[in-house]
Amino acid sequence: MPVVSNVAPYIDPNVQHVGVSKLRGLNASKLSDMKRTLVIQDNDSPLAVLVRYEQYMAIQEQIKSLKETIQILTDENEKAAMDAGLKEFSEGRVRPLSEVKAASRVKEKDGQK
Amino acid sequence: MTPCKHTVGLTDAAQATYTRLQCLAQSHLARGETANSHVAIFKKLEDILETVIHIDPFNGERALSGSLAQIFRVTDDPIRVYYCGSADQKIITVIRIADSPLRTTNEFLAKWKGQNNEAIISNLVRMLPDTLPSVVSKFN
Numbered sequence: 001m002p003v004v005s006n007v008a009p010y011i012d013p014n015v016q017h018v019g020v021s022k023l024r025g026l027n028a029s030k031l032s033d034m035k036r037t038l039v040i041q042d043n044d045s046p047l048a049v050l051v052r053y054e055q056y057m058a059i060q061e062q063i064k065s066l067k068e069t070i071q072i073l074t075d076e077n078e079k080a081a082m083d084a085g086l087k088e089f090s091e092g093r094v095r096p097l098s099e100v101k102a103a104s105r106v107k108e109k110d111g112q113k
Numbered sequence: 114m115t116p117c118k119h120t121v122g123l124t125d126a127a128q129a130t131y132t133r134l135q136c137l138a139q140s141h142l143a144r145g146e147t148a149n150s151h152v153a154i155f156k157k158l159e160d161i162l163e164t165v166i167h168i169d170p171f172n173g174e175r176a177l178s179g180s181l182a183q184i185f186r187v188t189d190d191p192i193r194v195y196y197c198g199s200a201d202q203k204i205i206t207v208i209r210i211a212d213s214p215l216r217t218t219n220e221f222l223a224k225w226k227g228q229n230n231e232a233i234i235s236n237l238v239r240m241l242p243d244t245l246p247s248v249v250s251k252f253n
Contacts, residue, residue: 061174068186069178071215078215081126082181082195085208088124089197094206097121097162100128104135 017041118167119203123210130210134158154212157189162207165189171200190214 016036023040038050051059072078088094123131138155146152165187169175175185177195187194191214198205 058174062178065174065176066178068215069181072177072181075216078211081209081211082184085124085126085195088126089206089208093125094122095125095128097123097131097207100123100131104132108139 012037015039017046020047117203119170119198119205121162121166122204122206124206124208127207127210130212131158131162134210134212154192157192158194158210158212161187161189161192161194166194166196166205170196170198170205184208 014036015038017039018041020040020042022038034050034052037052037055039046040048040050072082134151134155137151138149141147141149141152171185175187176182177184177186184195184197186196191212193209193211193215194207195209195211196205196207
């Protein structure tokens with residue numbers, strides 16, 4: 001079934017469709033100079049995608065960040081905890097970590113007496 | 114390279130979690146149980162707050178996405194620290210400290226099974242927190 005969408009298709013100008021034979025011409029220096037993402041295809045059938053390592057890692061990070069954001073927004077407890085923290089922050093209910101540590105040291109000393 | 118130290122602040126909720134984890138760790142340390150898991154967990158939290166969080170804290174790789182894009186996170190399982198702040202003012206405010214891992218992706222994806230992408234996005238947009246704009250403007 002065809003996917004029907006009223007959203008304009010996104011065409012990445014950095015993607016280049018190449019034949020499998022292109023792989024044979026690649027070496028370390030060509031790979032490190034590679035600016036575009038290559039879609040490797042055989043007889044017009046896409047088989048694999050070749051992206052720069054940095055780009056791959058950036059994509060992974062973005063996916064991880066998106067997943068975590070969705071998890072927080074869709075989990076009632078997570079969302080409530082985040083909202084509560086943000087509310088406290090906007091109301092200025094923030095204490096320096098150094099003060100929190102100093103207070104706990106005093107408490108600890110009092111407990112030892 | 115020694116990371117440039119930022120001033121770290123804790124919200125009430127973050128402070129409560131910090132203190133709870135600290136008390137748990139101290140009670141075990143007092144009994145000489147240095148290998149107890151609560152001690153290890155608190156050490157992880159201390160390491161995050163004293164060292165890890167100060168290393169390039171506002172790097173985009175640490176940011177959440179969409180409406181939460183102004184919030185950054187550092188995790189060391191099971192500890193998760195969420196914070197925001199200002200690189201110019203060298204301020205980090207910890208919004209939340211969690212001591213349990215996030216539910217797995219599969220669990221929450223099951224909820225969305227059968228819905229198309231647009232429906233999922235519409236649902237997510239409806240869930241966006243209202244508190245964020247005021248929070249974000251605090252640092253701008």
